[in-house]
Amino acid sequence: MGTYNGDNNNNTLNGSTSADTINGNGGNDTINGNNGNDLIHGGTGNDVIDGGAGNDTIYGDADNDSILGGTGNDLIYGGDGNDTIEGGAGDDTIYAGAGNDVWLPGDTQSGSDAVYLEDGDDYATIGWFTSGTPDTIDGGAGNDTLSLSAPNSDTVNFGITLNDDGSATTISFGTVVKNFENVIGNSGANAITGNSAANLLDGGAGNDTLSGMAGNDTLIGGAGEDSIDGGTGDDSMTGDGGNDTMSGGDGNDTMRGGDGADSMSGGAGNDLMSGDAGNDTMSGGDGNDTLSGGTGADLISGDAGNDSLDGGADNDTLLGGTGDDTLHGGAGADVLSGDSGMDYADYSDSGAGVNVNLTTGTGQGGDAAGDQLSGIDGIYGSAYNDTLIGYDGSSSTPGDTYTNVFYGGAGNDYIDGAGGDDSLYGGTGNDTIYGGTGNDYIDGGDGNDVLYGGDGEDTIYGGAGNDYIVGGDGGDLYDGGTGSDTIAVDYGDTAIINGEEDADGTDQDTLILNGRARVIYDPNDPTGESGTIRWANGTTTTFSNIEHVQVVPCFTPGTMIETNEGPVAVEELTEGMRVLTRDNGYQTIRWIGRRDLGPVELLLRPQLQPVRIRRDALGPSMPEADMIVSPQHRMLLTGPRAELLFGEGEVLAAALHMVGMPGIERLEVEKVSYLHLLFDCHEIILANGAWTESFQPGDLSLGSMDAPQRDELFTLFPELRTQVETGDWAAARLSLKRHEVRVLMAA
Known part of the structure; x- marks a missing residue:
């Protein structure tokens, strides 16, 4: 029997074969009690203590100690700090004390230990042994974890239920535990049930059954075919490998299937599910759920609520259920069924343009290839050139009301809303959009768009770019947005039209009137x-x-046009003759059009009355003789003042905008004939000694022409129809607005 005292250094203290008293005092000590019933105090410092044989009493005291009781019935106090304690053989009593402690049963545990882990987030490992009696383990306060993976127990099938009131529960093989919040399984088929705390239940390998019960639990199935039930609370579940079955229960749950063909059910709450690999079956249940199938041929049902479904790769089936759902099939030939609510098919991630027709219920191109669609009300297009066609009322699988909402996204899209009150958004790119029947809202977005409202009371917004807008029947509202837009309205349309004004004031918006009307400024x-x-x-x-209202750039008979054969009256010109141009020398006339207006038409459409520009009105010998032109015919004005005001030495001004200036007046005639001269591009030509413009289809003067003339022109120039709609027929010079003309000519 002896007493051994260390100092404040790191000591190594070995007891005798008798009952010793050993005090480590300060420092990180190594203490071996050897034989005998020893009393050991580690003192301060991170000590390593082995009681050895005998019934020892061991105090780890402060700091993080490693304590082994050895053989015998030991009494161990871990004290403060994060201690690791192993009782060894015998019936040991262990008080871990404060700190995050670890209790280990040892490799060949015998005896029945009473373990009190007390304060802190502690970790205890239990198992099944061939000798000894069951242990009693109390996790105490804190967030404590029980591991079922003791040596020799890796494949044992454990069953454990964590009680809610701190009372003890007996698990497999008689071990009694209480006050544990978390359980980590082994490779066996474990059945683990949590309590109302926020449990961490990890089944480990094997076919496990995990039940979270109440609380916000984390459930991990591990390898094997596991059954996982989150219960109430906001739970996080991971199946890992194997074909797992997962049920979220109440609460906003997060599920990840991992490898294998998993079955997942969200239950109530806003759930987040990811199937990962394998052919998964997923059901969102109530709530606004987000479900992602991953790879494999998945079956995904949103059920009630506003859900987001993503099939991922392969051929998936997506069922929206009730609510406003978004269905993203991804790659593969998918089945997208929206059911009730406002449901969308989302192709925004497609690597190529898509062609989706809701009337036929089919998709082509990009991620839409092979898709079958039903009950879909809206589409998100790709960043490429998409074709999106809505319901026309004849589909056997319509949406709820034939009302479509399409987002074209980037790219040059073709969108047809067909029947219903549609909302159609072109996004960026040069889009073509048809509203069809119904009261539609159309937004072209950025780019040079072609927008048709169709029947109904439509609202059309051109957005940025040079847009071409046609309303159709109904009381429409048009807004051209920024850029030089052309808006065509049908006869009798009670529309409200705003061309909008660009910040720099350089836009040139044109209004085309398809029918008899009078313009009142x-x-x-x-x-x-x-x-x-x-x-x-x-x-x-x-x-x-x-x-500009109804551009009709044309000449009247008697106007002399300068040709390579000298001045020729405009009515005597023929196609193929060569005319002098200011920019490109002599150019060939490609087409000549003529329109004769009589008393009745001029009475009904007084805005078509011509303008006379008298000799010298624009300068000496400009023109050389009086000339009569259509009101929107533009004359070339030159000089340093134009350069100063507009940054261009040469500009075009409509005859109508110059009325009231000396020598320029509006006429009232009973009849007039207008002639149009078309070249390969918009040209500046010499008429009566003054420079003036040729016919420019880019201004959509076609809207004022007779149908046979338009048909003839499109037959001669089939590319002209597209160029007109997209505004590609560039103007030869900057065209001034009415107030700009007034400022220029006021000098």
């Missing part, structure tokens, strides 16, 4: 860009920020 608008269209049937259309 607002006398209070100094820009001359607003007014009222009074149709022959008495209905009216109002407009603002419109620089």
Whole structure:
């Protein structure tokens, strides 16, 4: 028997074969009690203590100690700090004390230990042994973890239920535990049930059954075919390998299937599911769920709520259920069924353009290839050139109301809303959009778009770019947006039209009137860009920020055009003759059009009355003789003042905008003939000694032509139809607005 005392250094203290008293005091000591019933104090420092044989009493005291009781019935106090304690053979009593402690049963445990882990987040390992009696383990306060993976127990099938009230529970082989929140399984088929705390239940390898019960639990199946039930609370579940079955229960749950063909059910709450690899079956249940199948041929059902479904790769089946759902099939030939609610098919991630027709319920191209669609109300297009076609009322698998909402995204898209009150968004790119029947909302977005409202009371917004807008029947609302837009309205349309004004004021918006009407400009608008269209049937259309109304750039008979054969009267010109141009020398006339207006038409459409420009009105010998032109025919104005005001030495001004200037006046005639000269591009030609413009289809003067003339022109120039719609027929010079003409000519 002896007493051994260390100092404040790191000591090594060995007891005798008798009952010793050993005090480590300060420092990180190594203490071996050897034989005998020893009393050991580690003191401060991170000590390593082995009681050896005998019934020892061991105090780890402060700091992080490693304690082995050895053989015998030991009494062990871990003290403060994060201690690792192993009782060894015998019936040991262990008080781990404060700190995050670890209790180990040892490789060949015998005896029945009473373990009290006390305060801290502690970790205890239990198992099945061939000798000894069951242990009693109390996790105490803190978030404690019980591991079932003791040596010799890796494949044992454990069953454990964590009680809610701190009372003890007996698990397999008689071990009694209480006050544990987390359980980690082994490779056996374990059955683990949590309590109302936020449990961590890890089944490990094997076919496990995990039940989280109440609380926000984390459940990990591990390898094997596991059954996982989250219970109430916001649970996190991972199946890992194997064909797992997972049920979220109540709460906002997160599930990850891992490898294998998993079956996942969200239950109530807003759940997040990922099937990962394998052919998974997923059901969102109630709530706004997000479900992703991953690879494999998945069956995904959103059920109730506003759900987001993503099939991932392979041929998936996506069922939206009730609510407003978004279905993203991904690659593969997918089945997308929206059911009730406002449901969308999402192709925004497609690597190529898609062609989706909701009337036929089929998809082609990109991620839409092979897709079958039903009950889909809206589409998100790709970043490429998409074709999106809505319901026309004849489909056998329509959406809820034939009302479509399409987002074209980037790319040059073709969108047809067909029947219903549709909302159609072109996004970026040069899009073509048809509203069809119904009261549609159309937004072209950025780019040079072609927008058709169709029947119904439509709202059309061109957005940025040079857009071409046609309304159709109904009381429509048009807004061209920024850029030089062309807006065509049908006879009697009670539309409200706004061309909008660009920040720099350089836009040139044009209004085309398809029918008999009278233009009344607002006398209070100094820009001359607003007014009222009074149709022959008495209905009216109002407009603002419109620089040009019904462009008809043409000459009247008697105007002398300079050719390579000298001046020739415009009515005597023939196609194929060569005319002098300011920019490109002598150019060939490609087409000549003529329109004769009589008393009745001029009475109904007084805005078509011509303008006379008298000799010398634009300068000496400009023109050399009086010339009569259509009101929107533009003349070339030159000089340093134009350069100063507009940054261009040469500009074009419509004859109508110059009326009231000396020598320029509006005529009232009973009849007039207008002739159009078309070249390969918009040209500046010499007429009566003054430079003026040729016919420019890019201004959509086609809207004022007779149908046979338009047909003839499109037959001669089939590419012209596309060029007209996209605004590709560039103007030869900058065209001034009414107020700009006034400023220029006021000098």
